[in-house]
Amino acid sequence: MTEVKQLVQDLADQFGRSQESLLPILQGIVTKEQHISEDAMIEVARELNISAAHVYGTATFYSFLNTKPLGKYVIRVCKTITCMMHGKNQIIKELEAVLKVNLGETTHDGKFTLLETNCLGQCHKGPAMLINDTPYTELTPDKVREIIMMYRDKELRVN
Numbered sequence: 650m651t652e653v654k655q656l657v658q659d660l661a662d663q664f665g666r667s668q669e670s671l672l673p674i675l676q677g678i679v680t681k682e683q684h685i686s687e688d689a690m691i692e693v694a695r696e697l698n699i700s701a702a703h704v705y706g707t708a709t710f711y712s713f714l715n716t717k718p719l720g721k722y723v724i725r726v727c728k729t730i731t732c733m734m735h736g737k738n739q740i741i742k743e744l745e746a747v748l749k750v751n752l753g754e755t756t757h758d759g760k761f762t763l764l765e766t767n768c769l770g771q772c773h774k775g776p777a778m779l780i781n782d783t784p785y786t787e788l789t790p791d792k793v794r795e796i797i798m799m800y801r802d803k804e805l806r807v808n
Contacts, residue, residue: 656681657692666697671707671798675714684715700785712766716754720755720762722800724748725779727766732775741765743790760804761797 660677664670674693678685685708694701712725716734726732726741741763745751748761757760771777774786778793784795 651688653682653686653689654692657689657696657726661696661763663786667698668699671697671699671704672711675704675708675711679714683719686716690716701774718755719764721760723762724743725764725766725769726776727767727769727771727777728769729772729775731772732777735775737776739790740778740788743793744778747794761800 656678657674660674661670663675664673670691674697675685678689682689689706690708691701694704697704704714706717715723724744726737726744728737740753744763748756748763750756750761750763751765752765766779769777769779769784771784771786776788777784777786778788780796780800781787785792790798
């Protein structure tokens with residue numbers, strides 16, 4: 650049995666095999682694998698007895714369900730009008746300059762992926778971003794540079 654098939658079966662055992670189990674299973678795959686591969690989507694469809702198109706549609710609808718490999722640190726910048734009014738575009742430009750990537754891209758070393766996402770629930774403290782599960786609010790270009798340097802320093806200490 651393949652690793653993906655075993656993972657999907659384990660998640661189905663945990664969450665059930667009804668259509669309502671689809672989202673928790675997909676979230677479980679992302680937690681374990683960091684993204685949902687095509688093979689994983691097919692296994693989920695088989696396990697839940699639903700179409701692969703339904704699984705794919707669900708996986709691609711939600712911005713936190715990644716269907717392609719991403720960097721170790723996924724940076725999600727809030728794209729709401731509130732964050733935009735508070736300077737979100739400056740934050741994105743600074744991140745692109747510091748990371749040397751454009752939105753939707755991953756750095757060459759595979760460490761950072763830069764994405765936009767819908768509301769992070771931090772409108773009162775915008776502009777906001779999330780790096781993996783850690784929120785950062787009231788961002789400025791200087792603060793963004795410091796945050797990225799903190800993550801880079803952390804990587805140097807680990808390696």
